[in-house]
Amino acid sequence: MAQRLGIDVGGTFTDVVVVKDDGTVAVEKVPSTPGDPSQGIFDGVRKIEASRGIVPADITIFAQGSTVATNALLEFKLPKTALIVTAGFADVLEIGDQVRIDAFDLRVDRPASYVTRDMVFEIEERVDRLGNVITEMTDEAVDAAIDAVVASGAEALAVCFLFSFRNPEHEQRVAERMRERAPGVEVAISSSVAPELGEYGRANTTAVSATLQPLIARYMNRIVQGCAEVGLTSPTYVMQSNGGVMSIGEAAENAHRMVLSGPAGGVLAATKVAGTSGQRNLITFDMGGTSTDIALIADAKATLVRQTEFDHKPLLVPQFDIHTIGSGGGSLARVDESGLLRVGPESAGAQPGPASYGRGGTRPTTTDAQVVLGRVDPDRFLGGEMKLDLEAARTAVQVHIADLLDVSVEEAALGILQVADTVMAKGVRVVSVNRGFDPRDFHVLPFGGAGPMHAASVAQAVGAVGVLVPQNPGIFSALGMAGADLKYDYTQVIDEAVLNLDIESLQSVIESLIEKSETRLLPAGAEQIVHVRQARMRYAWQDNDLVVPFIGDTLTETVVADAVDEFHRRHQFEFGHSDPEGLVEIAAVGIESTGLLLEVNLGGGDGSGVYTAETDVVRPVYFEETKWVDTPIFERASLLPGAFIEGPAIIEEREATTVVPPFSTAEVDRHLNIAITFVQH
Numbered sequence: 001m002a003q004r005l006g007i008d009v010g011g012t013f014t015d016v017v018v019v020k021d022d023g024t025v026a027v028e029k030v031p032s033t034p035g036d037p038s039q040g041i042f043d044g045v046r047k048i049e050a051s052r053g054i055v056p057a058d059i060t061i062f063a064q065g066s067t068v069a070t071n072a073l074l075e076f077k078l079p080k081t082a083l084i085v086t087a088g089f090a091d092v093l094e095i096g097d098q099v100r101i102d103a104f105d106l107r108v109d110r111p112a113s114y115v116t117r118d119m120v121f122e123i124e125e126r127v128d129r130l131g132n133v134i135t136e137m138t139d140e141a142v143d144a145a146i147d148a149v150v151a152s153g154a155e156a157l158a159v160c161f162l163f164s165f166r167n168p169e170h171e172q173r174v175a176e177r178m179r180e181r182a183p184g185v186e187v188a189i190s191s192s193v194a195p196e197l198g199e200y201g202r203a204n205t206t207a208v209s210a211t212l213q214p215l216i217a218r219y220m221n222r223i224v225q226g227c228a229e230v231g232l233t234s235p236t237y238v239m240q241s242n243g244g245v246m247s248i249g250e251a252a253e254n255a256h257r258m259v260l261s262g263p264a265g266g267v268l269a270a271t272k273v274a275g276t277s278g279q280r281n282l283i284t285f286d287m288g289g290t291s292t293d294i295a296l297i298a299d300a301k302a303t304l305v306r307q308t309e310f311d312h313k314p315l316l317v318p319q320f321d322i323h324t325i326g327s328g329g330g331s332l333a334r335v336d337e338s339g340l341l342r343v344g345p346e347s348a349g350a351q352p353g354p355a356s357y358g359r360g361g362t363r364p365t366t367t368d369a370q371v372v373l374g375r376v377d378p379d380r381f382l383g384g385e386m387k388l389d390l391e392a393a394r395t396a397v398q399v400h401i402a403d404l405l406d407v408s409v410e411e412a413a414l415g416i417l418q419v420a421d422t423v424m425a426k427g428v429r430v431v432s433v434n435r436g437f438d439p440r441d442f443h444v445l446p447f448g449g450a451g452p453m454h455a456a457s458v459a460q461a462v463g464a465v466g467v468l469v470p471q472n473p474g475i476f477s478a479l480g481m482a483g484a485d486l487k488y489d490y491t492q493v494i495d496e497a498v499l500n501l502d503i504e505s506l507q508s509v510i511e512s513l514i515e516k517s518e519t520r521l522l523p524a525g526a527e528q529i530v531h532v533r534q535a536r537m538r539y540a541w542q543d544n545d546l547v548v549p550f551i552g553d554t555l556t557e558t559v560v561a562d563a564v565d566e567f568h569r570r571h572q573f574e575f576g577h578s579d580p581e582g583l584v585e586i587a588a589v590g591i592e593s594t595g596l597l598l599e600v601n602l603g604g605g606d607g608s609g610v611y612t613a614e615t616d617v618v619r620p621v622y623f624e625e626t627k628w629v630d631t632p633i634f635e636r637a638s639l640l641p642g643a644f645i646e647g648p649a650i651i652e653e654r655e656a657t658t659v660v661p662p663f664s665t666a667e668v669d670r671h672l673n674i675a676i677t678f679v680q681h
Contacts, residue, residue: 005482006018006482008481009262011328012353015028015474019482019483025472027475027655028048029382029654030047038222041064062232062235063245064237065258068219069212073259081211082119083160083210084121084123084157084160085159086126090117090122092200096200123137123161123174127167129163137173139177146182149178165195168189171189193254193256196306201307205317217252220251239261240487242319244486250524257319260293266447267302269483270480271297271301272483274300275300277468281298281299282442284297285451287327295321296432303435318489326345329366329449329450330348330354330367332344332364333397341405348361354393362396364396364400372413375621382654401413413622414622417454428444429462439464443459444468446469447656452467452658453657455658455659460678467675471671485596486525491590496586497584498564498585503556503557525595528595533555534548535586539571539583546567626662635653636658639651665677
């Protein structure tokens, strides 16, 4: 029997899921180990073997994602990294671009570069915009630069020459020579990492990849060793930011593709829910311990973007359009100097965690507020494996919030949740209203350990249709990783007006990109390969480019003309204007190549009709509309398709709790999703 293992290493918990080919799912949740994230992975493997009888040797495919790359960049815990550039361009990272973090703050500080100015070295060489060599690069110049890099003590080297995406020979020569002279130094070249227009974006992305490579290489080595120790012999893959996986052997050389490794798994799983549930417009709401990741899925497709910002610096890598805010289950609440209640972005993290965890934390978090209001049962957290301390939670809220605001502990706890929900509602508007979408056309799909507790109030705040809580929301990202396929994206700069295109030459470029992707996908285990051909188009002399598909396997004038029409339509939607008579350029062409692995059947339920769900379990829960009220508590596993519940109600499962507020109803669909709708009152 085929079994796929997915593991999501989060900031507080590491989620483990095994999906069998009959659709049954086994899950476990263990504390993350920040000092060595790989340790949490194998703690989870051992636990799921002991508790669920999953034999590691029987795993067919293992895919994992983590926040290792993200946290290293955020915390600047990075190895010493050097950068080699074309002579005269040593300040590329320092100068950056004209984008200001705050246009009206004259004292704002630019974020620090990943490579300090004293670690930037120059080589006399020059290639023009068409790839022609203007200044030859000598071996002596290369060796002199490498000598300086070695003397600096750098563990990693980034190489970014002008127009190397047109002619990568000089970069490749430097990398080859560096590996000969100092094989222990990791090397990243821009022509491989980010063959794109935009010198600053290219240089920063290459620097990100280079500085992460030593860390990711060590992390992957520990995973390989750990797999051997626990008996995992299956192919091992790593989640990328674009919703696909890559082989573990390629991860270190593509470290920049892991910056959103963890959140991407949940968005991928959500697209599959959108494709089967009938609710094709979803706003994903992934609330974990330290942050909330929000993305939009329109017509069952998540948006991929080619350029984003990380810590206010450009990152040129295909990834899901995910908006992250510093609000999670561990977000700390406080009263500021002005007497205002604030929640986040500071988090209690895995250690010491919320006050209710009993690990030494004394300050209140959103999780503590949920415990105080009775929405989380202290005796049944994680299925009873972890007991929560109600009195510690009440004391934290009382001392740090209620006493300072002169309100009851319940009002203080409710205020904490309302502030957190307001912050998260703003994040929902960023991915919807700010992108031209009306949240009233979408359902909120929550996951993560805390998502289903907050989703209804956030959905009401933005006017969403309702909430759709998927199966296994507490380990949803890991579930997405278990079902992920291989995926690679390749791009080549064209920078040519559509009117001047040679269709045959453009077809040849795309075919070369396809060949490149297949040389990586086939050895990695792809059973079938699907290619999506694309172009990045823009109006002449403009920077705002959009990705549009080329429909079909072969380019023709008609195919290109249809793509241009689609570009005009999307430009109108995205920016509010278009010019059908305007000159259109193709900035670049690219492909998304997906290598299909073993298919995952997530199963569903049988049954039809609607029945009123019943339970004998009741406990007091506090809501703004009702104050303390006896509230029915349901076991999610007992709810079959058609089950109907009137709020208020609490639906519990081992890894998550779903809050059905007053004046709402919940119904279980045939795929065992819980659909919450709101009643006018």
